[in-house]
Every structure is written in C-alpha cells, then in structure tokens.
Amino acid sequence: MEQILQVFISGIFSGGVYALVSVGLALIFGIIGLVNFAHGEYLMLAMYFAYWMYNIIGLDPYQSLLINLAVMAIIGYLTYKIIMERVLEADHSIQIILTLALSMVLQNLALMLWKADYRNIRIDMTTDTTHIGFLTLSTPRVVAFVIAIGASVLLYMFLQKTYTGAAMRAVAQNGKAAQLMGINLKRTYGLAFTIGITLVGLAGLLLSPIYPAFPLVGSNFSTLAFIVVVIGGLTSIPGAIMGGLLIGVVESFAGYFAGPAYQQAAYFLLFILVLIFKPNGLFGRS
Amino acid sequence: MLNISNINSFYGEVQVLKDVSLHVDQGEIVTLIGANAAGKSTLISCISRTVKSFTGEIQFEGKTISNLRPDQIVDLGLVQIPEGRLLFPKLTVRENLELGSYNKNSRGNRKERLEYVYELLPRLKERSNQLAGSLSGGESQMCAIGRGLMANPKLLMFDEPSLGLAPIVVSEVMKLIRNIAKDGMTVLLVEQNVRQSLKLADRAYVLENGRIIMEGKGRDLLESPEVKKAYLGI
Numbered sequence: 001m002e003q004i005l006q007v008f009i010s011g012i013f014s015g016g017v018y019a020l021v022s023v024g025l026a027l028i029f030g031i032i033g034l035v036n037f038a039h040g041e042y043l044m045l046a047m048y049f050a051y052w053m054y055n056i057i058g059l060d061p062y063q064s065l066l067i068n069l070a071v072m073a074i075i076g077y078l079t080y081k082i083i084m085e086r087v088l089e090a091d092h093s094i095q096i097i098l099t100l101a102l103s104m105v106l107q108n109l110a111l112m113l114w115k116a117d118y119r120n121i122r123i124d125m126t127t128d129t130t131h132i133g134f135l136t137l138s139t140p141r142v143v144a145f146v147i148a149i150g151a152s153v154l155l156y157m158f159l160q161k162t163y164t165g166a167a168m169r170a171v172a173q174n175g176k177a178a179q180l181m182g183i184n185l186k187r188t189y190g191l192a193f194t195i196g197i198t199l200v201g202l203a204g205l206l207l208s209p210i211y212p213a214f215p216l217v218g219s220n221f222s223t224l225a226f227i228v229v230v231i232g233g234l235t236s237i238p239g240a241i242m243g244g245l246l247i248g249v250v251e252s253f254a255g256y257f258a259g260p261a262y263q264q265a266a267y268f269l270l271f272i273l274v275l276i277f278k279p280n281g282l283f284g285r286s
Numbered sequence: 287m288l289n290i291s292n293i294n295s296f297y298g299e300v301q302v303l304k305d306v307s308l309h310v311d312q313g314e315i316v317t318l319i320g321a322n323a324a325g326k327s328t329l330i331s332c333i334s335r336t337v338k339s340f341t342g343e344i345q346f347e348g349k350t351i352s353n354l355r356p357d358q359i360v361d362l363g364l365v366q367i368p369e370g371r372l373l374f375p376k377l378t379v380r381e382n383l384e385l386g387s388y389n390k391n392s393r394g395n396r397k398e399r400l401e402y403v404y405e406l407l408p409r410l411k412e413r414s415n416q417l418a419g420s421l422s423g424g425e426s427q428m429c430a431i432g433r434g435l436m437a438n439p440k441l442l443m444f445d446e447p448s449l450g451l452a453p454i455v456v457s458e459v460m461k462l463i464r465n466i467a468k469d470g471m472t473v474l475l476v477e478q479n480v481r482q483s484l485k486l487a488d489r490a491y492v493l494e495n496g497r498i499i500m501e502g503k504g505r506d507l508l509e510s511p512e513v514k515k516a517y518l519g520i
C-alpha cells in the first residue's frame with residue numbers, strides 16, 4: 001500500500017511540470033488559435049540557458065530563474081513579432097507547417113551549435129531528498145512541482161480575475177467584438193504567446209537539475225503536452241493542469257507495474273481512449 | 287462630426303458599396319435603412335475599420351480616420367454596437383460591460399460608467415453575474431447597448447438593434463436610443479425596422495444595392511411614396 005501511494009505521489013509530482021508545459025500550449029491555442037508544434041523547443045532552449053548560467057557563470061537554476069524567464073519572454077515575444085504575427089490570418093495548415101518547421105530548425109540548430117551531448121547540471125540539491133511522512137521524494141522534484149503548479153494556478157487566476165485576463169478571454173471568444181471594445185488583437189496575441197513561452201521556459205528551468213539538456217529534449221515534452229491538452233479539452237487551463245497530473249500518474253503506474261518501456265505506451269493508450277470516448281476532453285464541457 | 291465621402295468597398299472582386307457618401311452632425315440621430323445585403327453592416331464596419339478593403343475618405347471630427355486600426359477608432363470615441371450583439375458568451379454580464387470601457391477614454395472612469403449603465407438599464411444589474419450567453423434576446427441587446435455606452439462614446443453606431451426582437455422589445459430599444467440621444471449622444475442607426483427608425487431620426491439615408499438612393503428628414507422619407515412602396519409595403 002505504501003508502495004502504491006509512493007508511486008501515485010511520484011506521478012503527481014512529475015505531472016506538475018507536465019501541467020506547466022501544457023498550460024502554455026493551451027493558452028496559445030486558446031487565445032490565438034495557433035497550434036505551436038515548436039513548444040517543446042522553447043523548453044529545450046531554457047534548459048540550455050540554465051546549463052550555461054550554471055557552467056559559465058556559476059548560478060544554479062534557481063538563482064538564474066528571473067534572468068532565464070526574462071530571456072524566454074524576450075525570445076517568445078520576438079518569435080511572435082518576427083514569425084507568428086505574419087501568419088495570424090493564414091490557413092491552419094500553413095500555421096502548422098510553419099511551427100513544425102520552426103521546431104525542426106531549432107532542433108537542428110541546437111544539434112549543430114551545441115552537439116548531441118547530454119548536459120547535466122549537478123548541484124547539491126540534485127541528489128537531496130525530502131521526507132513527507134513515510135514518502136521519500138527528490139527535493140528538486142518537489143520544488144519543481146510546487147513552482148509549476150503555483151505558476152499554472154497563477155495563470156488561471158490572471159485570466160479569471162484581472163481585467164487584462166478578461167480582455168484575453170474576450171479575444172478568444174470573439175475577436176471581432178474584442179476589437180470593437182478597443183482591444184488591440186495583435187498586442188493581445190503577442191502577450192498570450194509571450195506568456196505561453198515564458199511558462200514552458202520555466203518548466204525547462206525546473207527540469208534542468210533533474211533532466212539533461214539535449215537538442216531533442218523538447219520533442220518528448222511537445223508530444224506529452226499535446227496529449228495533455230487534448231485530454232484537458234484543448235483550451236482549458238484547469239483541464240491542462242488536471243491532464244498533466246493525470247498523465248504523470250499514468251506514466252508512474254505504468255513504469256511501476258509494466259516497466260519504464262511502457263510509460264509512453266500507457267499515456268498514448270489513454271490518449272486514444274479519450275479521443276474515442278470523450279473527444280472534447282475529460283475535463284471540458286461537451 | 288462624421289464625414290464619409292465616396293466609399294467604394296470590395297469583398298474580393300465583388301463591389302458592395304458604390305460611391306457612398308454621408309455625414310452625421312453633432313447631436314443628430316441619423317438613420318440608414320436598406321434591405322438585406324444592401325451593404326449597411328459593411329459601411330459600419332468600414333467606419334470601425336474591421337473591414338479594410340475600401341477606398342474613399344472617412345473623417346471624424348475633422349481628422350481622417352480611414353487608415354487607423356479598429357482599436358484606435360474606438361479610442362476616438364467612435365463606437366459600434368454590432369449586428370447580432372456579439373457579446374462574449376462565456377463572460378458574465380458585468381465582465382462584458384467592463385470590457386466596454388477598455389479604450390483609453392473611459393478606462394479610468396469604469397466605475398462611474400458602470401453606475402450610469404446600471405442606472406439606465408437596471409435589469410443588467412440584476413443579471414450582472416449571469417453569463418452573457420444565457421441572456422434572452424432582449425436582455426442581450428440591452429447588454430450590448432450597455433457595453434457600447436461603457437465606452438464613453440462621442441458617436442454611437444447601432445447596427446440593427448431591433449434584429450430578432452419582439453415588437454414590444456423593439457419599442458423599448460427605440461425608446462432607449464431616443465433617451466441616449468437626448469442625453470447628448472450623436473447616433474448613427476442602421477435599421478430594417480423602417481417605420482420606427484425613421485420616426486426616431488433627424489435625418490435618414492436609404493441604401494440600396496450599395497448605393498445611397500435617397501436622403502432627407504426622417505419624417506419626409508416616411509411620407510415619401512418610394513419608401514412607402516419599397517419598405518413599408520403600402
């Protein structure tokens with residue numbers, strides 16, 4: 001029983017970061033209607049950045065948190081301005097090809113510039129453990145979970161409780177009407193994209209003490225985030241949070257009972273079942 | 287106050303507006319009537335700049351505005367209440383109203399504007415926490431008008447506010463527009479409800495197949511044989 005609980009909690013804790021990666025994707029899709037296949041590549045960039053900050057300047061990922069987020073926000077904004085803004089009115093297929101291409105370009109640039117080597121950050125905390133009751137958890141995973149869920153909930157509160165958040169929801173619901181309120185659509189899209197990228201950057205940073213950086217690290221997380229977002233109902237932030245936790249748990253149990261090789265298979269299976277039986281997502285309204 | 291000259295607008299190859307000119311002076315109620323597909327909404331959308339494919343000149347308070355962004359038009363106090371209300375269905379009535387004051391002019395006075403709107407339309411206050419998507423047709427239109435008023439407009443453009451409403455509600459909406467105008471608002475009213483809107487109007491234009499074919503005092507047009515025949519079925 002204690003074992004099972006340990007497996008469950010461990011899944012929840014991984015799920016926190018999955019949730020954070022996914023809320024950014026859901027935000028960008030929900031507000032802009034843009035499917036960002038390059039989402040995971042921004043996680044990769046943030047991981048490399050954390051690695052350099054540690055290796056070159058000697059700041060651990062927590063110390064470089066603010067500057068990393070600032071850099072990711074700038075990169076996100078520039079991506080929006082230089083690339084995404086041009087295809088806002090284009091066909092969905094064009095947008096998809098564009099973000100897929102962007103993903104490939106970023107992966108291959110990383111491969112070319114930084115090689116395929118795994119880059120690990122080994123700080124003291126990497127091997128620390130935290131005890132909660134009889135549970136033993138790796139400290140960076142606890143920190144990652146708390147910050148990830150905190151940031152995801154904060155995003156939700158921002159959308160629900162602030163005026164700017166209401167304006168963003170208005171843009172998502174009816175862009176034309178939002179313009180008639182005097183809302184600048186392009187600026188709102190830019191804000192949504194920047195926030196989404198900053199959040200996935202935060203996820204990368206939180207992962208960096210426990211997960212190596214390498215050029216293709218993003219693609220695993222992209223796939224995972226897509227599954228989470230579909231399970232969560234595409235545009236729903238709470239749905240993405242719950243979906244992230246669920247995938248974490250599924251993955252954890254699959255690893256425990258069937259072995260690590262079956263983890264991906266398990267959440268793909270869940271994904272397919274959801275698509276068949278609840279295509280609007282487990283948490284979305286029909 | 288609002289001067290539109292020689293507007294030609296196109297959707298692809300199709301020309302919708304043909305050399306349309308009209309003007310609205312400060313304090314007036316001007317009505318634009320026309321059958322379905324005459325181009326009324328297109329004209330209003332050109333003014334709001336949510337339609338961009340047109341030639342010609344639009345001036346507001348002496349300044350050319352036909353090259354501005356839609357949000358800049360709203361900042362000038364030129365506000366549209368669109369056809370079909372276009373409320374934000376998953377936002378509450380209150381959130382809808384508050385977003386009405388997003389523009390630079392009224393952002394700072396949101397509280398006072400909200401009090402004014404609630405006083406004018408008490409039913410909205412009762413429903414303030416209800417989702418806009420669950421309002422009745424009449425309530426939706428009131429909410430859309432309230433949201434337009436939140437913007438602190440100088441000129442308010444209504445696109446078919448009577449659309450889909452029961453006759454008694456139509457009268458209510460028309461009375462509301464009259465009252466808003468009495469408070470000093472300049473109004474451009476697009477309508478298919480010819481009788482009621484012409485009664486309300488100081489001046490009116492008739493748009494047919496994208497051309498202005500008549501203009502005059504509201505009462506005069508109401509009496510004119512052409513309007514009677516074509517729009518009132520007499």
Ligand SMILES: Nc1ncnc2c1ncn2[C@@H]1O[C@H](COP(=O)(O)OP(=O)(O)OP(=O)(O)O)[C@@H](O)[C@H]1O
Pocket residue numbers: 297302320321322323324325326327328329369478
């Ligand atoms: N986005 C668009 N793309 C192509 N054609 C359009 C578009 N919007 C309107 N039209 C066409 O332009 C013409 C004028 O439309 P508009 O909506 O301005 O008419 P209207 O006078 O407002 O009609 P109604 O009284 O039905 O609202 C119509 O023939 C319509 O089909």
Ligand SMILES: [Mg+2]
Pocket residue numbers: 326327328369445446
């Ligand atoms: Mg119309």
